Amino acid sequence: MYEVKESDWKIFRKRVTQWQEDYMKKLNKEYIEILSRDGSAAQNFWDLENRVFKDKRSVGVVIDMRRSRMLINILDLLKDHVINLEDLDEFSEELREAVTQITKR
Template identity: 50%
Template sequence: MEGDGMSAADKIKKADWRLFRSRLPIWQEAYMERLNREYIALLSGTGSASEKFWELERRMREDKRRGSVVMRMSRSNMELNLLSLLSDGVISTAELDGFSEELREKLAFVLRDHRDWDHGDS
């Protein structure tokens, strides 16, 4: 197998990595705000206190496992992190403005391919 001698991290443009690191905390904060609103709605809804408590506990456990809440911060994981943010609905493709055209095209291709796979022949 031939390689170009570059690791995945080496292929990430410095400007993309810098932009990702600056935007990620903003995106995560907005996502957690959305989750908090959902939790408030759950707690304000109908049902017994214990039902709401256990449902909230289940939701929070699930939400903590999502890549959008906790991410491994490394250049080599940046593309996977962006795909996770996009597929979880944390960000839209419009929020990728400022990233390199090459990165945006790559992410769009993977997302399109993933959607085709999800909705493919069954």
Template identity: 45%
Template sequence: MEVSDYDWRLYKSLLPKWQERYMAKLNKEYIALLNENNNPSTNFWKLEKRIHHDIKSPGVAIDVRRSDLFVDILSLMNAGVINREDLADFSRDVTDWIDRFL
């Protein structure tokens, strides 16, 4: 399916905001992990493992290609980075396509 110029520009402008919001959430979770009542080394290694896992999330790093917009939006939704409300300003073509897969 073809991505309109409007949707492409909107996606490129919103993606960094979505990622920042997601990483702020991760940072809070990391702080909670570091404050757990364990040995400091235990918390450190738990954090290292968690970051290694989280760095693969589209909420942290994603290849941005116009042809992947639909799949990327689904990936962001599946990873909990965005929700359906975050797509309110997209065209009906995008939201209808996404709704078919939800």
């Protein structure tokens, strides 16, 4: 199992804020599309409310920033399409290998 390196932890702390900002920018565009749809304003409102309710639980929006959860957070960021494997290029080979092995399962 992967043990979090100090260098990886520093990179993660530095990058996660921008990853979240980019993800929320994407969400905001999708929300605008929901509100701009033809049809019932009420339906658009409730569709948006349901979507925000779901999205605000995503690790791309709120994250438990404990070192012990870093690998899990990275896997969740990948699962939620907040980041992709190329976003991990700065990290250690050990971390990238651990992520690759877990995601192959």
